[in-house]
Amino acid sequence: MPNHLIVVDECEDFRWVDPSGLVITAEEYLRRGRGAPELPVVNLCREHGHLSSGYYVSLIAEARGAKALPDMRAVADLDHAEIRDECKAALESLLARAPRLPGSSAAFSLHVYFGEPDQPVFKELAHRAFELLRTPILRIDFEQATSINFGQATPWRIASLRVLAPQEVPQAHDAILLDGLERLALRMNFRSEGISRPVDGSADDLAHPFGQAPRRAPPSRLDLAVLVNPRDKIPPSKAKALARLADVGRELRVTVTLVEPRDYERLASFDALFIRETTSVSDHTYLFARKAEQEGIPVLDDPASIIRCTNKVFLAELMRRGGVATPATRFLTRHSLADIEKERVFPVVVKIPHGSFSKGVERAADQAQLREIAEAMLTRSHVVIVQDFLHTEFDWRIGVLGGEPFFAARYFMCDRHWQILKHAPDGSYVEGVTEAVATGNVPHKVLDAALRAAHLVGDGLYGVDLKETSEGVFVMEVNDNPNIDVGLEDAVLGDELYRRLLLDFQRRIEATRRRGSAKVIRFGRTSLADIEGRCETSATEFALRQTTRRERPFK
Structure with missing residues (x-):
């Protein structure tokens, strides 16, 4: 039985034999059912850019609780030139310690396969590159920087860092790649640096690769x-x-x-x-x-x-894995457009995974409209989502902070529209009504579903959207960066909402200090208990306040 998966765009991309791994395509991985074992994933897709096939392989692996190389954090980091520049600087500092650099050429390349270099003299640099970038196959291009210091050695610099697809590996490097892959297979529990760990509801399971930041003296506030x-x-x-x-x-x-x-x-x-x-x-x-x-x-x-x-594909997989009810959901790619013929119940909702503010969300009344919408969205993302349409007059929005209820509201649909926000072709939009509700007045099953969904994502600040129907409560999305506005989300708690938010930051700072992390921060001589004492109204009193209803600009 294989102990890991090698995921590629086409099976022909992987020309080698890996006795301990199973080679499957990205499309097959996307379609793997609930009963399939969640094996560690070596993601060798041709592209890893935002919303590409490789992006979704690592994203879905994390949502399913599988360990992946590269992990989702590495994929996201590599998309930013600023982060690549940080990695370049870290690697260039090791060049001076390299025992031998080319003397006759103005440029050369180093290939790194699972941390193993094609030139053994660069072993330390290759290991560091793997630690920083956490990608299976990498090419580092070096060039000599221009220098006007006559008689002195011209310094080398890194011109580019490039993730390679498997078909780009020179045949002369086959043995090195297989050796690196074998070493990876031997530690396929993925305890090595830079490999993702299963989601446990903590933001700490995606640690950054640059080590601890330097300490600094604690401020007075x-x-x-x-x-x-x-x-x-x-x-x-x-x-x-x-x-x-x-x-x-x-x-x-x-x-x-x-x-x-x-x-x-x-x-x-x-x-x-x-x-x-x-x-x-x-x-x-x-x-x-x-x-x-x-x-x-x-x-x-x-x-x-x-x-x-910020990706609805991830959330759909995460909710499925965590047993949280959502509308019936399926994924479409260009390879699976034929599945549209299986749709029998309409309308359905079609979503582009990275949409927000009701943008990139459309309703299809029949198969022809579904195909038209899906084909247009697939030009922007490798995967789109199709969900059963659930009609309700409003969505519940439950704010969750640090795993606890923070605020609650009903977001009503726009007049004569099926969404809470309606966009016009000219860029303008209209919004439905927001009705703030005390968390003590929220149905228990709604609050419970919201807290379970937020816990699967992390320990931060979230806005969980839910629909309450005769068939049950369904989680629609878990949003980071939720709306907090005067007279709307804060209409029940008032200033107490902002106090609780600031106290939560204090809690996080104190937890960082206890862990001996990079910063030790305090509010002068004011203790947490002192600050809590300034909050005049208790949570119980606020839970008994009456519901308030307002028109509002809505996220």
């Missing part, structure tokens, strides 16, 4: 950076809510500072980061979250939550 973007058309918190957060922060001796994308290099000067612009794996919000993690400071949303929540 908490300085909280809040990342905003003036160009964000539908921000998760508007200026009024951010001002309220700052006001409450002053009561707790917390300085709230708004930062923008241009403030990336200032991040290390803060004690915690709160992201209040729409997140994406492929933009600066992920880089900010990752840098905060590297610096050892608490961050909402953490990189793992951004990866997990």
